[in-house]
Amino acid sequence: MNPLLEANGTFALNLLKILGEDSSKNVLCSPMSISSALAMVFMGAKGTTASQMMQALSLDKCSANGGRDIHQGFQSLLTEVNKTGTQYLLRTANRLFAEKTCDILASFKDSCHKFYEAEMEELDFKGAPEPSRQHINTWVAKKTEDKITELLSSGSVNSSTLLLLVNAIYFKGKWKKQFNKEDTQEMPFKVTKNEEKPVQMMFKKSTFKMAYVEEISTTILLLPYVGNELNMIIMLPDEHVELKMVEKEITYKKFIEWTRLDKMEEEEVEVFLPKFKLEENYDMKDVLCKLGMTDAFVEDRADFSGIASKEGLFLSKVIHKSFVEVNEEGTEAAAATAANIGLRCMVPYFCANRPFLFFIQHSKTHGIVFCGRFSSP
Structure with a gap:
């Protein structure tokens, strides 16, 4: 079995179990979308932060070659799933947004682009948190055919936000x-x-x-x-x-x-x-902490020295939103x-x-x- 697929599948079922602890609630997520977005952050993690992320994402079996196999594996997977000319529509939106005063390493930006077709964008969270939030929401709406319009709720971005990972997915297929x-x-x-x-x-x-x-x-x-x-x-x-x-x-x-x-x-x-329609929005911080990924969210413990030269960089938020509609014609979904x-x-x-x-x-x-x-x- 392909180690990356096994890792992603294990992560998927772990997510399903944690998000579904209240058995009366509906659950919807896109594990492939979340794991690929987090793997991008993992590229810049070092030390304990990196080993905790590896554990949370079940990536320990694919860690040969200094983790390079992981990113090449995701590159192949995303290329295959997002290919054009299919009879379904699948759009994933991954982007890291960083406070512009953080000096983001060029090597990290290049790797994001190479392996994940994702841009790293610098915004003025300190001086203009609300316009930054609106800018991110507009970008996600455009990427998901306007199915996911308000990914970040009012007040979710503030002047202390340093690094924000957003991840959205949209799918439409006919039976x-x-x-x-x-x-x-x-x-x-x-x-x-x-x-x-x-x-x-x-x-x-x-x-x-x-x-x-x-x-x-x-x-x-x-x-x-x-x-x-x-x-x-x-x-x-x-x-x-x-x-x-x-x-x-x-x-x-x-x-x-x-x-x-x-x-x-x-x-x-x-x-x-x-027939059903589900739309779920999760702040993934609690879920990821339950999976053992705790240091990434703590200012004086996170080690993202592979992302920026500035010390004290930590992950402020991981937001995931997904949408699915099942009807007579097929399924429309945005993970x-x-x-x-x-x-x-x-x-x-x-x-x-x-x-x-x-x-x-x-x-x-x-x-x-x-x-x-x-x-x-």
């Missing part, structure tokens, strides 16, 4: 087999055993790849987008099984094993899937052992009328572009 709008109807969604909410439930009868994982009593359905370059993978536990249990059991190795195309069987199936996998003689229908996990995966690289949990309409 290979679209749902018919006439078949969509209101149905109850079981938020909990005792609570139901109405959803607009889409319906499609067709052949799809499916698998049943006995280990976690969960059905997995694969819905391809036009061009087969991206798939949505839905993990729906049996009615008596709590989604929390599935989240606890899942590891990246198991996820890859469970979703192997050669293990899934094509079946004619009646699929019921709710075990073989013996355990078999197909039971199941009723040939898949009804996502209770909380489920979803992943949007890039077929060629197996990269998890988005992952989330739909718990409540």
Whole structure:
């Protein structure tokens, strides 16, 4: 297994678990987008700051060659996923914004551009924090087709801001087999055993790849987008099984094993899937601290001497915003052992009328572009 993909996949599932600690909440993030943005900062980290970032991003297995392999790996991955001429639209926006009085090293700026196609921009946070905030929001809106307009909320940038990492992602894809709008109807969604909410439930009868994982009593359905370059993978536990249990059991190795195309069987199936729109905005500082990346955010402990010659440079904020809309046409979004996998003689229908996990995966690289949990309409 490619060490970088394993690192990114492990990081993705760690994010899903931490962001989803409150099981009643919906979750949406783009782990590929976040990890590539943080890897850019990691290029300039030294000492304990660097080793903590490596641990948080699960990059320890790809650290040969002084970390150069990591950045070349991300360069290849981002080139593949963001390539032009695809039948989907995927736009990632990564940029570092630094206080203009910090003397940013030319070598760091060059590496950001080379490996991540990202610019390092210097702004006047000290003298003009509000115009700086508006400038960043305008840039993100432009990069994400105006789906993400207010990435930084009022007051989130101030005169003590030194280094800001912003990261946004937008995706729009059409289903290979679209749902018919006439078949969509209101149905109850079981938020909990005792609570139901109405959803607009889409319906499609067709052949799809499916698998049943006995280990976690969960059905997995694969819905391809036009061009087969991206798939949505839905993990729906049996009615008596709590989604929390599935989240606890899942590891990246198991996820890859469970979703192997050669293990899934094509079946004619009646699929019921709710239409939904999620937009989530996370200040990633708490999440990253939980993953062990603490020094980067502390003024007298952060070591970013590979970014600037000035001492005392620390990461003020890491903001991530993502957007996903699933409807009849497709998705618009802005981030075990073989013996355990078999197909039971199941009723040939898949009804996502209770909380489920979803992943949007890039077929060629197996990269998890988005992952989330739909718990409540």
